[in-house]
Amino acid sequence: MSADLNEIKSLLADLRKEKSTVLVPDLGQIDRLLQSRLDEKLSFYFKWRMPLSFPVGGKTFIHTNDGHRLYVDPNExxxxxxxxxxxxxxxxxxxELRRELTAGATFIDIGANIGLHALFAAALVGETGRVFAVEPHPVTMEMLRQNLEINGLxxxxxxxxxxxxxxxxxTVTFEYFAEHPAMSGLKVSQEIxxxxxxTLEKIDVHTITLDSLVERAGLTPDLVKIDVEGFEYTVLEGCVQTINKFPNVRFLMEYEKVMAxxxxxxxxxAEIAEFFQEKGFKVSKVGADNLVPLTYGEFVVDQRGDYIFSR
Known part of the structure; x- marks a missing residue:
């Protein structure tokens, strides 16, 4: 609730209390407060929220709160x-991206989808930083590329x-979940x-390890985001050299126990926990309001969430 609305509430409460006194409210003040709040709300919605739909290509265009232009998939x-x-x-x-990434940092986004976090990270690391976004499906990749293009990034x-x-x-099979594209992956779980x-649309995609990606692109990673719909451990198996070479690298991983x-x-x-624990990483869960430190025992029984692993 905004301060303006709280002020209006206070004025109305005063009116109700003064039963024995003839009190004339400042209707002009109330009207101005209401109008100010309405103008603020309308300005916000018209500036950022009003979507534009494109019949050709099935895309919808919006603005994010931080001012990025964005094509979104209406099927998601x-x-x-x-x-x-x-x-x-x-x-x-x-x-947590804002906390972890500063100007000049390097961010690797594994499972970048349409680019929401890649766009945000690119703004955080600035012109001196680097962002590497990985997405295997050609439809999602094209939307990701367009979102970067329309933002000049x-x-x-x-x-x-x-x-x-x-x-x-x-070469592996990738399962594209047409009605829920964000849930696509190397295998969509039966529970999902x-x-x-x-419906699932299956295509062949090529693979690479994180170690090779880092070496071939000449990256010095600060933060690696992993969002791969249950195949987190497979990604980790291919990044041992990166962890050994860059001891300060951190991981931001989405994990759901049932799906994985x-x-x-x-x-x-438990294998993920052992992998990180053996290499000296601590784990914290991304809470609604702050970062919550966990033991690895707590991580193993936790059902789902986003987690930060750091040394």
């Missing part, structure tokens, strides 16, 4: 609706249409398919 019900309502997505993750963000895995130069009805165990194997969370 959750992310797109949240963006239309709130102007941003995964607010706590954005908070193509020269600041490197793109790679591959799947980050534990082997280089292999049963809960959200839809469905597409990989039971107990995979």
């Amino acid at each position: 019900p959750f992310m797109t609706l949240h963006l239309l309502e709130h102007g941003e997505w995964e607010t706590p993750v954005r908070r 193509l020269d600041r963000v490197l793109l790679s249409q591959v799947a980050v895995s534990n082997v280089d130069d292999a 398919l049963e809960k959200f009805h839809g 165990e469905s597409v990989m194997r039971p107990g995979i969370g």
Whole structure:
């Protein structure tokens, strides 16, 4: 609730209390406060929120809260609706990106989707920083590329249409969930398919390890985001050299226990915990308001969330 509305409430409360006294409210003041709040609200919605739909290509154009232009996929019900309502997505993750990334930093976005976090990171690291965004599916990659282009950031963000895995130069099947594109991955879990009805479109994609990506691009990574719908451990298996070479690298990982165990194997969370713990990383969960330190025992039984691993 804004200060303006609180002030109006206070004025009305005073009126109700003064039953025995003839009190003439300052209706002009109330009117001005209401008009100010209305103007503020309308300005916000007309400036940032009003979407434009393009019948050709099936895209919708909006602005984010931080002023970036953005094409969104109307077929993606959750992310797109949240963006239309709130102007941003995964607010706590954005908070941690702001905390982790400074001017000149290097950010690797594995599973960049349409580029929400890559765009935000590019603004945070500035012209002296680097962002490397990885997305395997050609439809999503093209939307990511267009979102960078319309914001003038193509020269600041490197793109790679591959799947980050534990082997280089292999070919694997990628499952594109047409009705829920953000849930696409190397394998869509049975739980997801049963809960959200839809169709899968399978294509072949090439793989690369994070170690090779870092070496070939000449990167010195500060923060690596991993959002790969259950295949987090596969990515980690291919980044041991990077961790050894860059001891200050941090990881921001989305993990969901049920999904990861469905597409990989039971107990995979304990393997992730052992991987990081053996290498001296501490784990914290990205909470709604702050970063919450966890033990690895707590991480293993946690059901879902975004986590920061750092040394």
